[in-house]
Amino acid sequence: MPKRVAIVGAGAGGTSTAYFLRQLHARQSASDTLDITIFEVHDRIGGRALAVNVSEERVLELGASIFLTSNRIMYESALAFSFPFVEESEGSTLGLWDGAQFAFQTTGKGWWDTIRGAWRYGTSPLRASKASQEAATKFFRSYQQGPKGGPFRGLEQWLAVQELLEYITVSGKAFLGSQGVGELYQREIVEGANRVNYSQDLTSSHSLAALITLAALSGDTRTVSGGNARIFSEFAKRSGAELVLGPGKGRVTLVERREESGYWVETEDGERRDFDAVVVAVPLAHNAIRLLLPPTSPYTLRRSTLYPPSTTFVELHSTAVIGQLNPAYFELAPDSSLPDSVIFINPAPPTPSLPPPFHSATKHHTYPDGTSLYKLFSTAPPDQVVASLFLPGAKVAATKSWRAYPHLPPTDPSEVPPIVLDEDSAGGAVLYPGAFERVFSTMESACVGGRNAARLLGQSWGWVVDGGFPDGPDSKPVKAKF
């Protein structure tokens, strides 16, 4: 009898689950065949990784854009699939705008910026970087074999084993303060970057979010040429899964435990198919999928941790703009030079912090006619922001409105969701790899969640689940700079 697995959602979490399931299955000496079906409401693979063509020569990520070389699944998969990376543009400048003035600007000259940064922020950058590396090292234990590597049935257990639990209980501000990171560095650099990463301030988000932000700030990052979603398409392809894409047949509306064993999966077009296991790789906090699972299931018992009002998602507009920043917006003379990229930071106290009209405008390319390609992150409608922030004539080349990532407030460990939502007597289960997003939201953590889900299923079917990361027992970590 084949094992039939339904995966809901073709983002990082769903496609990585399929990929790792297939890899695990291939390593079993004797086992049932494995059929995987991926349901996806959109006509494309990638979820929140979405690259668009903005001009003949440019592709821009409107969703997830970077990952670290220490993110083993993303980085090593890109290398294994021979995907080239986008070339970094060198020497760009950054300005931190507080609504009234540029609090700090870099010059693009690495050594000079280092000296000026040291003068302004003292030892805070080093202290912050050390704290971030400590947290990252703990997270990367998730790749290990043995007890620290799981598989884990719940996020709380996972975080406890990695010694990450304490980080989610305190705000970024409180934690960084306790590590001796100065207020100025916190507000200007860490909070500025945290707004770009998670649209959240340090007081309202927990410390793990801030430390992830810092890791991206100081680490060695990559973007796949042609779009990060290529990795997820390749995962799906190599998994041999049946792809059911598009509204109607691809949108899952119901997952229901069958009387005997296994689960029904119903789609918007009314079709019902039965499976041995279901992996729900979508954010449940704002998804309309109904889960009809027994009253004794972890899902029913811990339902409140899956849909807490505090984890509403940040509504964010990501916009590709071709044009030039307008000096008048910054109350500067028309011929003034501006930094290449601008981050909107909170002003120094006692000036009150107001919701910023935009989080960041980052320059990605300059065209021969002197205009540039910018990526604008804003919670305000993009047309409104573009009209004031850019010189007349600027054009919106593409825009996408996201439910981007959850609000990440300091959280009591008992409020983090389970990963195993239900189990039947035949080794089948409903799993939720997206549980990880309750703690932070990255492509890598979604893939770590996918790998964990694959191993949980394999384990419940008596498979050997140790070894083989990411592409066979001989694989060695690629040397990563962090």
Ligand SMILES: Cc1cc2nc3c(=O)[nH]c(=O)nc-3n(C[C@H](O)[C@H](O)[C@H](O)COP(=O)(O)OP(=O)(O)OC[C@H]3O[C@@H](n4cnc5c(N)ncnc54)[C@H](O)[C@@H]3O)c2cc1C
């Ligand atoms: C603007 C932005 C910038 C970001 N920047 C970064 C970054 O630089 N680096 C980084 O690592 N991360 C970044 N992230 C976060 C990252 O994109 C996510 O954490 C990650 O992609 C989540 O993957 P996922 O598979 O869990 O969810 P998703 O990517 O959301 O995938 C879920 C999929 O399920 C589908 N779906 C939903 N409901 C149903 C249904 N009922 N039936 C069938 N299919 C359904 C959706 O269409 C989607 O394709 C960013 C996110 C955004 C929005």
